[in-house]
Amino acid sequence: MPVTIKDVARAAGVSPSTVSRALTTPQLLLPETRDRVQRAVQELGYHPNRAARGLITGRTGNIGLIVPDLTNPFFPGVVKGVQERAHEAEYSVFLADTDEHAAAEADLVRALGKQVDGIVLCSPRMSEAEIRAVAGETPIVMLNRRVGRIPSVTIDIGEATRQAVAHLVALGHRGVGYVAGPRNSWSNRERLRVLRSAAAGAGVELREIATVAPRFAGGVAVADVVLAAGVTAVVAYNDLVALGLLNRFAARGVSVPADISVVGFDDILFAEMVSPALTTLALPQEPTGRAGVELLLDLLEDPDRAGSARRELSAQLMVRGSTGPARTA
Amino acid sequence: MPVTIKDVARAAGVSPSTVSRALTTPQLLLPETRDRVQRAVQELGYHPNRAARGLITGRTGNIGLIVPDLTNPFFPGVVKGVQERAHEAEYSVFLADTDEHAAAEADLVRALGKQVDGIVLCSPRMSEAEIRAVAGETPIVMLNRRVGRIPSVTIDIGEATRQAVAHLVALGHRGVGYVAGPRNSWSNRERLRVLRSAAAGAGVELREIATVAPRFAGGVAVADVVLAAGVTAVVAYNDLVALGLLNRFAARGVSVPADISVVGFDDILFAEMVSPALTTLALPQEPTGRAGVELLLDLLEDPDRAGSARRELSAQLMVRGSTGPARTA
DNA sequence: CAGAGTTGTGCAAAGGTTTTCAGACTACGT
């Protein structure tokens, strides 16, 4: 027997409509009645039934968040950002994890779509066509990917990447490897593109060495190939892969950075926990999440104005112990 | 203009009631009508409006999950377990993160409580009184903590801890330190208790060295104190703290395990990524999450029968590189 | 002081589903 709007109305001696207004559009009420209602609300501990409200307004007060893999320490950071900003706006957030399973994404979006006002789609792996399709059904903002005019927040790695390359060049490196991430990852393509251009600009040879699952094990698995490639420095798709490299290098007695320098992307918590600490391009995780829900809120408020909004944050080079002077061949 | 139950009814030539039954209690229908309805559902792409359904059934089809800090790699594991099991049961999950802020927990439970059928409360830091209070208002199951008869899933560390102590004793350690976690953490109290008893049983002196925030920085901060304590082995409240110790030890030129052995709790992903890899007591993260929602589902189905259910999983000692023979003093 | 505009509140409909109750029909037993 939960307390309903009628109970409050009776207690305050007004009609249910008035109670409703006291909570949603207080400025329409006489200050005196407003106070009386609010006192009754307090006393009875009334909370509007969200289902009933949602039924009529068509809004749920929820947003959805879909990430590829919560186990990758990059994502908890953005989840936190999303949560924070969402709560500030009195939204609750549904979280779903696709386990890096591109096929699950579209289904998940559609399933979640019914229960939320909008969705924040983080680093989606699905095809552009699928994204366009689901974006047509549900308000969506994307994180770490850009397709068409769908609102998105991305991270500009241009400047930081050029810095990183300059850093390596200054240390004497002339041959640099790139260990790629998932083919269907926009970030991966972007990182490769920017690296290529930066390398070309600096007169460095960039060699794409392999493609791996963006996990620790992927880095471990590919480490020997990297060594065989004869480069003096290697950039990994992300920190997890970079840590995998470090791990296998250590196991093989290859010393970092004396024998080879390693650079990652993301700046996850663990990048500075290992020794040598990992030189990496830091991506602002929480701000990305926050910006995502801000865009989404704009989009919900005014789909036309915010229909193709874009936000771009920037990466930052963190030089740590894993990069050093090139081994002179 | 979303498709409603009436549209389906019209398309199938039946009443809305029949459509509803086709979806919720198909056995009440003539197979032929059931099929006809389901075909119409498919064709129109109908999905029941959850708000409307919830309004009348009083159920939301959602569960809440509250964790202290998503940034601690232990928790994403249990979140994944919760997600998986919840989706299997066609529930969606609301996630909230308290940032290790005990005061926020009760509020969060109450806020979330209105929007979900039940809550999985992971490693709560709030007081027993508060827990009892909120458990009275909303169906709750707890993870990693036990209070009263509230349904819970905990991890039995007894056997594994005794093994760990035996392992240390076999390596010649006689003085072992414990770096404690949050005072208001049940796990912390439990770990200390079990360690004490295991140490006593094995004739080892257990020294409680300090209390820290259960994070990497906490371990770093306390490492020197550990060294000054003159123990040959140290057990940390969790892996993050243990990794912090390793990091600071390395920085000070203290070699692990030659100079001091280190043991953690949790077995987070990174425990095996560092070198030396961390010896630790592995807690089953995903199974804990899964068990949590199973208990919750039971509780929702039959509050009386499942009112005080309990599940106990067990920990497992993972011996890795961070433990070795005691330095002979 | 009449009329127009403004302000504050209530009535009732609407939103989409589930569920109780009753009705229609079938099949069966006598």
Place this chain on the structure above:
DNA sequence: ACGTAGTCTGAAAACCTTTGCACAACTCTG
């Protein structure tokens, strides 16, 4: 042939809010 039990479906109420519309009471204006 008729009553009865049983099976399947439909009508309508109920869940709780929000909101368009109407109404009443004021406040101005001329």
